[in-house]
Amino acid sequence: MRTELHADLLELGRLLVSMAEAVRTAMRNATEALLSADLAAAERVVLRDAEVDSLYRQVEERVQQVLARQQPVAGDLRLVVTALHIAADLERMGDLADHVARTARRRHPGQAVPGELVPVVCAMADIAERMAGKIAWVLNAPDATRAGELERDDDAMDALHRQLFSILLGPEWSHGVEAAVDAALLGRYYERYADHAVNAGKHVVFLVTGESAGSGSDGVPAP
């Protein structure tokens, strides 16, 4: 690979790592704001989503520059376009963390998540954070094993999503319609975050190994 192109791909990789770390932090902070009904923390997550959007635009601009200046072909070209796909998934993961924070803000000073759902939401947030961390990790150091784990993480997320629905649609539910609707939408935000992480991870595997890892997840909602 040409040296200049190699340098550009490294820079794209650095931007993508920054995005992955930002959306990981965003989801962790959004969940903390949600579970502690912390308005200021929720506001910070919403404000900081602009940083993720800015990183996304930087990736787009850098990709346009690389395509125009270097005119990469074949495999190199696919690598550059792949960076765009990863950035789009990470940007969307940032939006979903923002949605979690907005739910916390909307219900403040109330708690959006009733006590019996806290363990499930915590577990979903842990998986979400771990998945974003793995994307950053694999961008830094090609690691097909770790990338492959994202599929299993997503299966665990889907199981938690079903568990969440079984609680809020179950006979014991005593928190009414509004709390159930909040919880259903929150569940969808975490589940979609994981879907985008799986998609991003597949593209990352291609970016760092040059080998495709199959098609993306279609994000079918839980029953």
Place this chain on the structure above:
Amino acid sequence: MRTELHADLLELGRLLVSMAEAVRTAMRNATEALLSADLAAAERVVLRDAEVDSLYRQVEERVQQVLARQQPVAGDLRLVVTALHIAADLERMGDLADHVARTARRRHPGQAVPGELVPVVCAMADIAERMAGKIAWVLNAPDATRAGELERDDDAMDALHRQLFSILLGPEWSHGVEAAVDAALLGRYYERYADHAVNAGKHVVFLVTGESAGSGSDGVPAP
């Protein structure tokens, strides 16, 4: 613009029109399946989502070919990359129609949408269908006025989304938690469909006029 590149852009435009028409039909059929609890119609929508996914892959492959063979620069390059963005939004609109159909399938033989929500859901579906139709229209014939209408359509969709929530969270709601959760998620599918339509429309304006129409919608959920 070079003749060969022009021909490629025309072919990309044709693929995008096919996608826009497919996701328009998908959302109309999914809504009909939903409101009439028609299992066979819902199954057809789910099956046909593969056609949208296939068109999306054709756009991706064609873009890669154009970049590799023609090595477009500057404005031409941005046009080609823009086609990718439009295809990604349209593909996601197809997924959201698929989610509506799956909701119909999950509740069959029951009705997923209680009577008092039918007018709102019908209105949301009408706007969704109109928006997809405008994308196809503007791809066929540059029309900044029609493209600009997409923002207003999206405002109308957001108002309906709020109306839907005010009904399902209101004191008159008598259909319990499950129907409310279904309705909240359905509302989100239509609202996200409109967000993607706005994004796609902005990119289409750029594709057909070469002029940018601002940044995308971030899909913030209704209160």
